[in-house]
Amino acid sequence: MAMRRLFLRNSKIFVTNFGNNINITKSALRITSIEKHKYIHTTTVSFQNEESRAVVQANYFERIENKNKNTYLDMVKIFINRDQIYRRGHVEFVHSALKHMEEFGVHKDLEVYRALIDVLPKGKFISTSMIQAEFMHYPKQQKCILDLLQQMEDNGVIPDREMQDLLINIFGKRAFPLRKYWRMMYWMPKFKHANPFPIPEDLTNDVLELARMAIARISGVDPTATITEYHSKDIEESIDDTWIVSAQSPTQQSLLWRHNPKEPVYVEGAYKVWLREKQVNYFILRANATPPPADIDSYDEDDVTNIKINLFNLKPPIQKHIVDRKTVHEQDDGTIFAICATGTSSKDSLLSWIRHLEKNGNEVLSKIPVVFTLRSAPSELMTQSQEGKDGTIEVSH
Structure with a gap:
């Protein structure tokens, strides 16, 4: 009620102050009064869209001259300290940070991936029911972290238990990123040492x-x-x-x-x-x-169509020719x-x-x-x- 009276009594002051705060001209803002509700209408674009915000986030990483792990983590800390509660623009920031990881040489660093996951606010995206969980509650944020986990898998980075705690605090125990994390923890350690021709993690340039x-x-x-x-x-x-x-x-x-x-x-x-x-x-x-000799019939060792079962003391078939394997x-x-x-x-x-x-x-x-x-x-x-x-x-x- 107090806000409605403010609209009616001090409409001119409201127009002036509101327009100055968000850079909107006075002609673009008008207050429409109806019997029960009051609305604010504007004809200009007051906020940036997602693409422009992503460009702004990407410029942060492109302006850095010394590209290494320390400067990369400093950029993450600056973003977190700028807005510690809501973390506005966190999805765009994480996407742009993933694109520049290879330039900074941190695309195989587990600590950096944990720092990027920690950018998302805690407790806000936790689903409260099974329906919300199965219909991907907050899909934009979950898809962002799924892309991050997929990039980890592509680069052969195995997550740890601390990353599981971060995902639970952000999305809860029913979210899709946590399911992706469990699959990675099951399969990646099994395949890490399965290669019969192992190669060092850090290859030489010689x-x-x-x-x-x-x-x-x-x-x-x-x-x-x-x-x-x-x-x-x-x-x-x-x-x-x-x-x-x-x-x-x-x-x-x-x-x-x-x-x-x-x-x-x-x-x-x-x-x-x-x-x-x-x-x-x-x-x-x-x-x-x-080519094989012409007088020797072709014999396929893997052919199982004519298997002779040795029953009743029958002798196994004897090959007529002996050839070198x-x-x-x-x-x-x-x-x-x-x-x-x-x-x-x-x-x-x-x-x-x-x-x-x-x-x-x-x-x-x-x-x-x-x-x-x-x-x-x-x-x-x-x-x-x-x-x-x-x-x-x-x-x-």
């Missing part, structure tokens, strides 16, 4: 060390494989001065010695292998697949004799690799034609006409 790790990872299918490091400058005719990381097993050497000298072998690549976010190019030395290097698309990674991934470095293989127990390569079928980079497409339409180069010994 290209040679990355090449060693990549070649060891690929050649790990054969425990007898030996990794050798060559230098192209040891070859007199070499042009490039770079390193070569090669892997070959005794089984591959025996396969190369049994290879028909009249059939060529191929140097193919570059293929890609990923070590977390870093890529390494490698090449292979292979030959065409060897294929090695892991004899694939359906070809036989792999060696793999390597070079510092320049150039044709000259690969030619030096072949020369080094000849000197280290593969003298038979001097009698076999070697064909380079390399994938040219986009910048080398103009010089492809000098090499041939298919990009092949034959090396004669």
Whole structure:
């Protein structure tokens, strides 16, 4: 009642004070009086929309010159201290903060993710019934935290118990972010150490060390494989001065010695292998697949359609032919004799690799034609006409 009397008695003063506080012209504001209710109507936009507020929040992170963990957490603390009760604009702030995490180098830091979750006000978004919980009470805020948890999962960051307490204080025990947290806590620890080829969390930037790790990872299918490091400058005719990381097993050497000298072998690549976010190019030395002998029927060891059950002292079926079991290097698309990674991934470095293989127990390569079928980079497409339409180069010994 007191407010209504104020509207009626001091309408001009109200217009002046209200317009000055929110920057609205006097002509845009008028008070409509009805018998029971009084309304305030304006024709101008008084508040910013969500997109403009998100742009403002994003500018905070872009203006920082020294981008590290300390400055990132300082920005979070400044936002929290500015409005400690309502935390207005917290959803836009968290979304913009997630976009700039990789720039600050904190996209794999658990402490930073906890600080972002702590931005949301506590107790306001807790559902009071099952209906509210299942219909995603406060969906905008829950979707924001779901995006944060998904980014944690993509970066391999396992949450802790403190994050569970934060989610319960913000959304309650029935919210979707807490369900996402429980799924992450169940599956991520199980898969963390399930990789048979573990990679360090913090990879080095040394290209040679990355090449060693990549070649060891690929050649790990054969425990007898030996990794050798060559230098192209040891070859007199070499042009490039770079390193070569090669892997070959005794089984591959025996396969190369049994290879028909009249059939060529191929140097193919570059293929890609990923070590977390870093890529390494490698090449292979292979030959065409060897067809099975014509007088031996094809026998599939995995075929279970004609299983003979050994009952009543019946003898098991005896195979009429005995053949050598294929090695892991004899694939359906070809036989792999060696793999390597070079510092320049150039044709000259690969030619030096072949020369080094000849000197280290593969003298038979001097009698076999070697064909380079390399994938040219986009910048080398103009010089492809000098090499041939298919990009092949034959090396004669």
